[in-house]
Amino acid sequence: EVQLVESGGGSVQSGGSLRISCTASGLFFDDYAIGWFRQAPGKKREGVSCISTGQGTIYYADSVKGRFTISSRMRGREVKLEMTNLRPDDTAVYFCAARMFSRRRTIADVCSGAGAEFDSWGRGTQVSVST
Numbered sequence: 499e500v501q502l503v504e505s506g507g508g509s510v511q512s513g514g515s516l517r518i519s520c521t522a523s524g525l526f527f528d529d530y531a532i533g534w535f536r537q538a539p540g541k542k543r544e545g546v547s548c549i550s551t552g553q554g555t556i557y558y559a560d561s562v563k564g565r566f567t568i569s570s571r572m573r574g575r576e577v578k579l580e581m582t583n584l585r586p587d588d589t590a591v592y593f594c595a596a597r598m599f600s601r602r603r604t605i606a607d608v609c610s611g612a613g614a615e616f617d618s619w620g621r622g623t624q625v626s627v628s629t
Contacts, residue, residue, distance in 0.1 A: 499524050499618075500522060500523070500524040500525060500530075500596050500617075500618035501522070501523045501524055501618070502520055502521070502522050502594045502595070502596060502618055502619065502620035503520070503521045503594075503620055503621075504518060504519065504520050504592065504593070504594050504620045504621065504622060504623040505518070505519045505520075505521070505623065506518035506519050506623060507592065507623035507624050507625045508624075508625070508626070509626040509627075509628065510584055510625075510626070510627055510628075511627070511628055511629075512584065512585055512586055512627055512628065512629050513583055513584065514584050514627070515580070515581060515582045515583075515584065516581045516584065516625060517578060517579065517580050517581065518534070518578070518579050518581070518592055518623055518625065519576065519577070519578045519579075520532065520534070520576070520577040520578070520579075520594030520620060521575065521576055522574055522575050522576070522577065522594075522596060523575070525551070525573065525574050525575060525596075527598050528552050529550055529551055529552030529553065529598070529599045529600075529601070530550070530551045530552070530574050530596050530597065530598055530599050531548050531549070531550050531551075531596065531597050531598075531599040531605060531608050531609065531616075532548065532549060532551060532570065532574050532577045532594065532595070532596045533545065533546070533547055533548025533549060533557070533568065533577070533594070533595060533596075533609050534546040534547050534548070534568070534577075534579050534592055534593065534594060534595075535592070535593045535595055535612070535613045535616075536588075536590035536591065536592045536593070536625075537590055537591050537593070537622075538587075538589060538590040538591075541590075542612055543593070543612045543613060544559065544611075544612065545557070545559055545609040545610050545611055545612070545613060546558075546559050546562055546566065546579070546592070547559065547562060547566055547568040547579060547609070548568070548605050548608065548609035549568050549569070549570045549574075549577065549605070550599050550605050551570055551573050551574030551599070552573075552599065553599075553601070554570075555604070555605045556568055556605065557604075557605040557606045557609040557610065559610070561587075562581075562588075565581065565582050565583045565584075566579055566580065566581050566582070567579070567580040567582075568580075574596070577594065579592070581625070584625075584627045585627060586627045586628065586629055587627075588625060588627050589625060589626050589627050590624075590625060591622040591623065591624055591625075592622060592623050592624075592625050593613075593619055593620055593621075593622045594619070594620040595613050595616035595618060595619050595620070596616060596617075596618040597615055597616045597617050597618065
């Protein structure tokens with residue numbers, strides 16, 4: 499069973515930076531898609547960024563391209579999201595999620611959505627950006 503624990507997050511002013519981390523255990527297969535989803539109050543959950551731990555392929559939502567950077571260490575046991583130039587509309591609870599990854603899919607296929615295909619989830623960490 500994959501277990502995910504998020505850390506980091508917090509509050510920052512617009513234009514600031516934050517880092518959130520996901521520590522994963524129970525990764526027994528060669529390739530996982532691990533990434534970050536976020537949900538703001540009153541909005542649907544959306545995929546922010548994901549990485550495949552075996553191939554290293556990466557997905558970013560258009561809204562965060564050029565501002566967020568995802569990285570993975572120890573074959574997915576540590577996944578970080580560096581967030582820069584944060585905006586108030588980045589305010590949300592950020593969830594780490596994981597699923598086994600098939601090479602028949604692209605990382606965008608599994609990450610660009612609400613994460614319905616992901617079967618392991620962390621509890622989430624709050625990111626708040628003020629004006």
